[in-house]
Amino acid sequence: MKRFADLYQELDRSTATSDKRAALVAYFGAAPPRDAAWALYLLAGGKITGARRKVAGSAELRAWAAEASNTAPWLLDASYDQVGDLAETLALLMPDPDAAALAPDRGLADWIEETLLPVANRDEAERRAVVVDAWRGLAFGERLVFNKLLTGALRVGVSQRMVQQALAEMSGIPIARIAQRMLGTWQPSPAFLRDLLSAEELPGDRQQPYPFFLASPLEAEPATLGAPEEWQIEWKWDGIRAQLIRRHAEVALWSRGEERLDGRFPEVEAAAAELDTDCVIDGELLAWQDDAAEPMPFAALQTRIQRLKPGPKWLAEAPVKMLAYDLLERDGADLRELPQHERRAQLEALLARHPDPRLTVSPLVRVPGWEAAAALREESRARGVEGFMLKRASAPYQSGRRRGDWWKWKIDPLTIDAVLLYAQAGHGRRSTLYTDYTFGVWDGETLVPIAKAYSGLDDKEILELDRWLRAHTRERFGPVRSVEPVQVFELGFEGVNLSRRHKSGVAVRFPRILRWRRDKPAAEADQLDALKALAR
Amino acid sequence: MPDLVQLRPEGLYCPAGDFYIDPWRPVATAVLTHGHGDHARVGMGQYHTSAAGLPILQWRLGEQRYHVHEYGEVFQLGAARVSLHPAGHVLGSAQVRVEAGGEVWVVSGDYKRQPDPTCAPFEVVPCDTFITEATFGLPIYRWPDTAQVARDIVQWRDHCAARGEAAILYCYALGKAQRVLAELAPYTDRPVFLHGAIATGVDVYRGAGIALAATELVADDGAAAGARAAGFAGELILAPPSAAGSAWLRRFRRAQHGFASGWMRLRGNRRRRNMDRGFVVSDHADWPDLLRTIRETGASRVIATHGDTDALVRTLNESGVAAETLATHYGEDD
Numbered sequence: 001m002k003r004f005a006d007l008y009q010e011l012d013r014s015t016a017t018s019d020k021r022a023a024l025v026a027y028f029g030a031a032p033p034r035d036a037a038w039a040l041y042l043l044a045g046g047k048i049t050g051a052r053r054k055v056a057g058s059a060e061l062r063a064w065a066a067e068a069s070n071t072a073p074w075l076l077d078a079s080y081d082q083v084g085d086l087a088e089t090l091a092l093l094m095p096d097p098d099a100a101a102l103a104p105d106r107g108l109a110d111w112i113e114e115t116l117l118p119v120a121n122r123d124e125a126e127r128r129a130v131v132v133d134a135w136r137g138l139a140f141g142e143r144l145v146f147n148k149l150l151t152g153a154l155r156v157g158v159s160q161r162m163v164q165q166a167l168a169e170m171s172g173i174p175i176a177r178i179a180q181r182m183l184g185t186w187q188p189s190p191a192f193l194r195d196l197l198s199a200e201e202l203p204g205d206r207q208q209p210y211p212f213f214l215a216s217p218l219e220a221e222p223a224t225l226g227a228p229e230e231w232q233i234e235w236k237w238d239g240i241r242a243q244l245i246r247r248h249a250e251v252a253l254w255s256r257g258e259e260r261l262d263g264r265f266p267e268v269e270a271a272a273a274e275l276d277t278d279c280v281i282d283g284e285l286l287a288w289q290d291d292a293a294e295p296m297p298f299a300a301l302q303t304r305i306q307r308l309k310p311g312p313k314w315l316a317e318a319p320v321k322m323l324a325y326d327l328l329e330r331d332g333a334d335l336r337e338l339p340q341h342e343r344r345a346q347l348e349a350l351l352a353r354h355p356d357p358r359l360t361v362s363p364l365v366r367v368p369g370w371e372a373a374a375a376l377r378e379e380s381r382a383r384g385v386e387g388f389m390l391k392r393a394s395a396p397y398q399s400g401r402r403r404g405d406w407w408k409w410k411i412d413p414l415t416i417d418a419v420l421l422y423a424q425a426g427h428g429r430r431s432t433l434y435t436d437y438t439f440g441v442w443d444g445e446t447l448v449p450i451a452k453a454y455s456g457l458d459d460k461e462i463l464e465l466d467r468w469l470r471a472h473t474r475e476r477f478g479p480v481r482s483v484e485p486v487q488v489f490e491l492g493f494e495g496v497n498l499s500r501r502h503k504s505g506v507a508v509r510f511p512r513i514l515r516w517r518r519d520k521p522a523a524e525a526d527q528l529d530a531l532k533a534l535a536r
Numbered sequence: 537m538p539d540l541v542q543l544r545p546e547g548l549y550c551p552a553g554d555f556y557i558d559p560w561r562p563v564a565t566a567v568l569t570h571g572h573g574d575h576a577r578v579g580m581g582q583y584h585t586s587a588a589g590l591p592i593l594q595w596r597l598g599e600q601r602y603h604v605h606e607y608g609e610v611f612q613l614g615a616a617r618v619s620l621h622p623a624g625h626v627l628g629s630a631q632v633r634v635e636a637g638g639e640v641w642v643v644s645g646d647y648k649r650q651p652d653p654t655c656a657p658f659e660v661v662p663c664d665t666f667i668t669e670a671t672f673g674l675p676i677y678r679w680p681d682t683a684q685v686a687r688d689i690v691q692w693r694d695h696c697a698a699r700g701e702a703a704i705l706y707c708y709a710l711g712k713a714q715r716v717l718a719e720l721a722p723y724t725d726r727p728v729f730l731h732g733a734i735a736t737g738v739d740v741y742r743g744a745g746i747a748l749a750a751t752e753l754v755a756d757d758g759a760a761a762g763a764r765a766a767g768f769a770g771e772l773i774l775a776p777p778s779a780a781g782s783a784w785l786r787r788f789r790r791a792q793h794g795f796a797s798g799w800m801r802l803r804g805n806r807r808r809r810n811m812d813r814g815f816v817v818s819d820h821a822d823w824p825d826l827l828r829t830i831r832e833t834g835a836s837r838v839i840a841t842h843g844d845t846d847a848l849v850r851t852l853n854e855s856g857v858a859a860e861t862l863a864t865h866y867g868e869d870d
């Protein structure tokens with residue numbers, strides 16, 4: 001555990017990506033494979049506990065630590081409010097063992113496989129004994145990491161891609177292959193690690209999707225991208241990004257979140273089964289009525305996501321189709337290195353042989369110039385899309401969020417002026433600041449909460465607002481403060497849906513702060529009716 | 537009987553002696569606990585200070601009407617018998633003991649219980665009412681052994697040296713910087729470089745006969761020429777927190793940044809300040825020492841003035857010690 005705790009500390013300390021990567025390379029080069037496999041699993045965001053494998057809930061951890069450290073529960077909560085990280089709070093509250101009480105060092109895998117997992121789902125007393133015993137024998141750095149194992153997320157500023165880069169650097173295996181092998185669910189074991197870094201082509205390699213290529217938001221004017229002919233322009237759909245895989249006539253559907261969607265969208269799978277060629281298609285799932293000119297709102301698609309084997313009622317109420325926009329593999333050949341326009345041509349040819357309304361190409365938008373594109377983009381909201389995707393015609397299909405060749409040129413958000421009502425401390429580097437805000441608009445004489453937003457202010461404004469709201473707190477509810485309703489902020493958001501689950505009757509999508517309206521009194525903030533009028 | 541020490545708009549006031557302790561607005565008579573800016577301000581008619589604290593006040597406030605007292609020496613102000621006692625916070629820091637009408641109150645100012653080679657150790661002064669600071673008033677604050685932290689700082693400098701980087705350690709110019717230098721002395725022979733704002737305080741401490749690690753000025757062209765040519769790679773530099781992110785840093789080609797403060801106990805504080813390293817060195821009492829000190833004074837009533845007072849007050853009340861809060865203007869720098 002010491003080795004892993006040292007890695008955690010190094011990653012937590014370093015601000016430079018190159019240092020983090022070097023620390024990862026050093027760790028994976030030196031750690032025993034059993035430990036390295038678990039470390040990889042954890043760094044990639046995996047959790048050792050979960051709904052079906054409970055070692056310690058957060059309420060239990062608090063109770064156990066309060067008793068073991070002789071801290072009143074309210075004092076533990078007050079401490080947590082200040083630290084903003086439960087694992088760290090508990091590590092700080094437990095006394096440091098003296099040299100004689102320090103337990104001999106054991107590997108990460110040993111801790112997980114021999115100590116924690118065997119007591120999963122046992123009686124509370126048994127689980128508690130194991131956890132408290134561990135606290136009493138571990139030094140601070142290890143205690144912190146041990147708690148991180150229990151509370152779920154490492155949050156140490158390491159992206160999956162960075163881990164993959166380190167493994168690629170260490171093993172010489174291309175990062176794309178590593179990324180592909182890590183998709184989906186896998187068990188951390190020396191065997192997995194061996195296969196992950198195997199130079200051979202493995203049978204499993206053929207069942208995996210490719211890592212998705214993600215677009216970056218276009219912040220500059222599109223004219224800075226060069227001639228529009230060098231770009232492929234498509235509408236940006238508001239659906240679920242997915243890869244449709246048909247290999248050896250078997251069909252699989254993967255979401256961008258690396259989840260298997262098989263069985264949830266039978267209409268799309270059926271269309272894929274009709275194809276005459278094995279292929280991997282990248283595209284967007286959308287709820288779309290047969291004769292409609294535009295897709296249904298995202299909320300309709302949402303009703304289908306969790307529904308395995310949807311019945312005829314759902315298939316009729318929210319029929320789903322896939323708009324294909326890229327072809328990554330055909331007849332077992334990886335096409336990702338081909339330029340965008342060639343992949344597109346092959347995709348069109350493939351689907352043209354099987355006309356099916358449930359699987360069609362996402363149409364290209366043809367415009368004479370960027371100005372015309374900008375004018376057409378204004379119609380986005382009416383067309384039920386979020387703007388344009390701009391893809392460089394000569395670019396290969398890359399992996400992850402690489403800037404330069406794929407841009408999302410989204411429409412300007414809807415905006416509203418809302419009043420700050422509540423604030424809560426953030427997490428990670430913002431854990432000692434109030435950075436999570438709840439905003440409200442007027443419903444007659446009262447302000448009703450309509451949105452939470454976590455971003456949009458710069459560091460200086462965050463500090464200033466933090467100071468202001470500490471001095472203007474009305475009430476405290478645990479970590480949340482209600483503040484005097486006087487500060488007005490302009491919020492941007494992507495859309496509004498009517499909602500029965502929200503007290504205000506509306507749900508806003510992707511709200512964020514655009515600016516602090518110091519010039520506006522709270523009385524001039526917007527009305528709830530105005531927001532309802534925008535709802536689709 | 538009215539309280540011996542009361543909160544007034546000008547500061548903490550003692551009616552029996554007609555004087556203020558660490559006032560924040562101009563008053564006729566001020567008794568100061570120590571020289572930090574939130575406790576020692578210009579504009580008072582006359583100042584009472586500990587003898588050890590005098591050179592610091594002269595540095596920070598210039599020439600004023602000072603009345604100088606040895607620790608433990610009793611002086612009369614009006615109907616009050618007053619004496620100053622070591623607080624262990626910084627050089628010359630004092631607790632103020634006030635006795636009148638058969639009652640004893642002690643105002644702690646800022647204090648700590650950890651050993652500190654740069655100032656006299658905290659003295660427990662028995663009292664009826666103890667006015668305490670509570671800067672680190674939560675049980676998450678427990679200080680590590682300072683000698684170990686000093687070794688960590690030296691190790692960090694070596695780590696930076698191997699990477700061709702300067703190690704810039706931010707610390708407050710009065711007290712913390714000198715304490716770090718004194719704690720480093722046993723572990724390094726290499727001179728430590730100083731930002732100009734820290735050098736003055738270092739001279740004051742040396743003038744008081746306190747042994748510190750060897751130092752050189754970053755801005756000294758002669759002495760620092762070699763180090764400057766190398767962009768101060770491998771050198772430890774002490775700078776005030778205000779230097780972080782300033783143009784002054786341009787002379788260091790590649791550098792890591794560290795901060796020496798009790799606040800560095802939390803990772804979030806370190807990351808918010810964008811520091812590579814946090815070194816937990818505090819000149820305030822940690823949670824166990826706050827509770828221990830209050831117990832040892834034997835006070836039946838405790839008033840917490842600044843910091844995280846809520847948790848301390850509730851903890852004391854739950855353990856049977858009457859405790860309350862006074863809203864002062866003292867800061868929480870460390």
